[in-house]
Amino acid sequence: MNIFDRIWNSSLGKKYLMALTGAALFVFLIGHLLGNLQIFGPPELINGYAHFLKSKPAMVWGARLGLLACVALHIASAVTLAQLNATARPQAYATKGAYGASTASQYMLPTGIVIVSFVVYHLAHFTVLLPGVNGVGDFSNLKATLHHEQVPDVYGMMVLGFEVGWVVLFYLVAQALLFMHLNHGLAAMFQSLGFRDHVWWPRIQFLARAASVALLIGYCIIPLAIYLRLVGHDYAEMIRFKPKAQTAPPALVAAQGKEAK
Amino acid sequence: MKVTLKVWRQKNRNTPGSFKTYESPELNENMSFLEMLDVVNEQLANRGEEPIAFDHDCREGICGTCSLVIDGKPHGPHKGIATCQTYMRSFKNGDEIVVEPFRAKAFPLIKDLVCDRKSFDRIQQAGGFITVRTGAAPDANSIPVPKPDADLAMDAAQCIGCGACVAACKNASAMLFVSAKISHLGLVPQGQPERYKRAKAMVDQMDAEGFGACTVTGSCEAVCPKEISLDFIARMNRDYGVALLKGDPKAIKGGGAG
Numbered sequence A: 001m002n003i004f005d006r007i008w009n010s011s012l013g014k015k016y017l018m019a020l021t022g023a024a025l026f027v028f029l030i031g032h033l034l035g036n037l038q039i040f041g042p043p044e045l046i047n048g049y050a051h052f053l054k055s056k057p058a059m060v061w062g063a064r065l066g067l068l069a070c071v072a073l074h075i076a077s078a079v080t081l082a083q084l085n086a087t088a089r090p091q092a093y094a095t096k097g098a099y100g101a102s103t104a105s106q107y108m109l110p111t112g113i114v115i116v117s118f119v120v121y122h123l124a125h126f127t128v129l130l131p132g133v134n135g136v137g138d139f140s141n142l143k144a145t146l147h148h149e150q151v152p153d154v155y156g157m158m159v160l161g162f163e164v165g166w167v168v169l170f171y172l173v174a175q176a177l178l179f180m181h182l183n184h185g186l187a188a189m190f191q192s193l194g195f196r197d198h199v200w201w202p203r204i205q206f207l208a209r210a211a212s213v214a215l216l217i218g219y220c221i222i223p224l225a226i227y228l229r230l231v232g233h234d235y236a237e238m239i240r241f242k243p244k245a246q247t248a249p250p251a252l253v254a255a256q257g258k259e260a261k
Numbered sequence B: 001m002k003v004t005l006k007v008w009r010q011k012n013r014n015t016p017g018s019f020k021t022y023e024s025p026e027l028n029e030n031m032s033f034l035e036m037l038d039v040v041n042e043q044l045a046n047r048g049e050e051p052i053a054f055d056h057d058c059r060e061g062i063c064g065t066c067s068l069v070i071d072g073k074p075h076g077p078h079k080g081i082a083t084c085q086t087y088m089r090s091f092k093n094g095d096e097i098v099v100e101p102f103r104a105k106a107f108p109l110i111k112d113l114v115c116d117r118k119s120f121d122r123i124q125q126a127g128g129f130i131t132v133r134t135g136a137a138p139d140a141n142s143i144p145v146p147k148p149d150a151d152l153a154m155d156a157a158q159c160i161g162c163g164a165c166v167a168a169c170k171n172a173s174a175m176l177f178v179s180a181k182i183s184h185l186g187l188v189p190q191g192q193p194e195r196y197k198r199a200k201a202m203v204d205q206m207d208a209e210g211f212g213a214c215t216v217t218g219s220c221e222a223v224c225p226k227e228i229s230l231d232f233i234a235r236m237n238r239d240y241g242v243a244l245l246k247g248d249p250k251a252i253k254g255g256g257a258g
């Protein structure tokens, strides 16, 4: 058997895959958060960053395909292992089992499934820009001027998008479940890959908790700050547009013209 | 004291089972849980009913034969002891106690509370041994073993192979047992020649027996009568990873000393 078969056909091999792809996705989460936190700067900052990314299609598509592969492997091993685990006890206990197990550790698949559905929504919301899902209108109409160039107005899209209560709520719920997933998953990852002993285990658990709390706070303050009108409210008022608007409203062009200087 | 028992009764593997409720006779609170079952069985036998079948042997926590899931926890309410070391004083007069067999696909039921744990033996046979040395017995302590390694190996060697880890795990995973057996030999010099081969063979046998995979819930460690640590699972994962990367040894072509 070649090495790929050996890994895929073994329960531990799949655990390694799950841990390694989970680690890669975690690294992406850190990078993505740092990018998004630029919302707390002036509009040009995050718009310029988004424009920079768009100008490097090879890099962006490379990263996207890599992430897609990680997500696919992570889910494929999660689901096949979950099936194996479900068949390993054909008859359930009458009493409640799972003695001594943390809640998060028992709900990795459900939290994972909510995370996937959130990711699908998030991509439709801010990447594909499906107008139907954001409760505002057609974000692809939003343009800002940057160095005399018309670029997508990511700042405007975020400040308008997170004024919608149910969108913010969904984002917050998804982040809470992601926190649960990572609080258990990041520590379990070290266990799966064999990096653990009695000295390091408490430290690993502490660091896993700290990293998941940091991501939870980081990802939650963005929609919250906007929803509470602490960030970008004036800007949103300036560019507010009617749903179904086909072209950017005059107010938008005027506002952008002023800022481009 | 008296208790009410709700016990799983099943004639054999192919007959569906169900819970039956029994009132115990007057008990001494210093009876062990198994002695309580003996007394209840005596009563059943006197009434002409089939006694409750349950596994037991040493009754002092060293053989790993006793089992039972008592009110949802393998080996009863306490930490670090087996069912045979559980005493009736841990329960209150009038308690209803639910007693179930260990449940896992790889531990098929034989009768009532007795299940077949031979899958553990097959995992042991797959690699839980060291190269045999023939000739005169070697001098004691002729092979130096660092003290921390010896201590860890002894911790792992505590495993009595009872299967409570499997019974407790929501995935019916045998990783704690297998990792204890792999580590106990893999930590000492005598176990080095087969270290990676052993890890591979025992884990593969574990998979073949139909046990689930680990999701690091920690239930196994929490119920283990010998308090085997999850650290050993990490050790097993490390050794198995090396074995996976190495693959099976290539057959040598041409034969002989080449």
Ligand code: HEM
Binding pocket: A015, A018, A019, A021, A022, A023, A025, A026, A029, A074, A075, A078, A079, A081, A108, A109, A111, A112, A113, A115, A116, A181, A182, A184, A185, A186, A188, A189, A190, A192, A193, B214, B215, B216
């Ligand atoms: C942002 C995305 C995600 C990250 C960063 C992430 C991270 C992790 C990490 C680090 C682990 C620990 C691996 C281990 O136990 O060794 C894990 C486990 C797991 N993940 Fe994810 N995950 C993500 C998304 C998902 C998704 C979309 C699913 C979908 C179904 C999922 C399902 C699972 C399951 C079931 C486990 C349990 C593994 C186990 O304990 O056996 N995860 N995840």
Ligand code: SF4
Binding pocket: B158, B159, B160, B161, B162, B163, B164, B165, B166, B176, B177, B180, B220, B223, B224, B225, B226, B227, B228
């Ligand atoms: S690891 Fe503990 S619970 Fe599992 S078989 Fe060994 S002694 Fe029993």
Ligand code: FES
Binding pocket: B056, B057, B058, B059, B060, B061, B062, B063, B064, B065, B066, B082, B083, B084, B085, B160
């Ligand atoms: S009967 Fe031997 S350990 Fe309980």
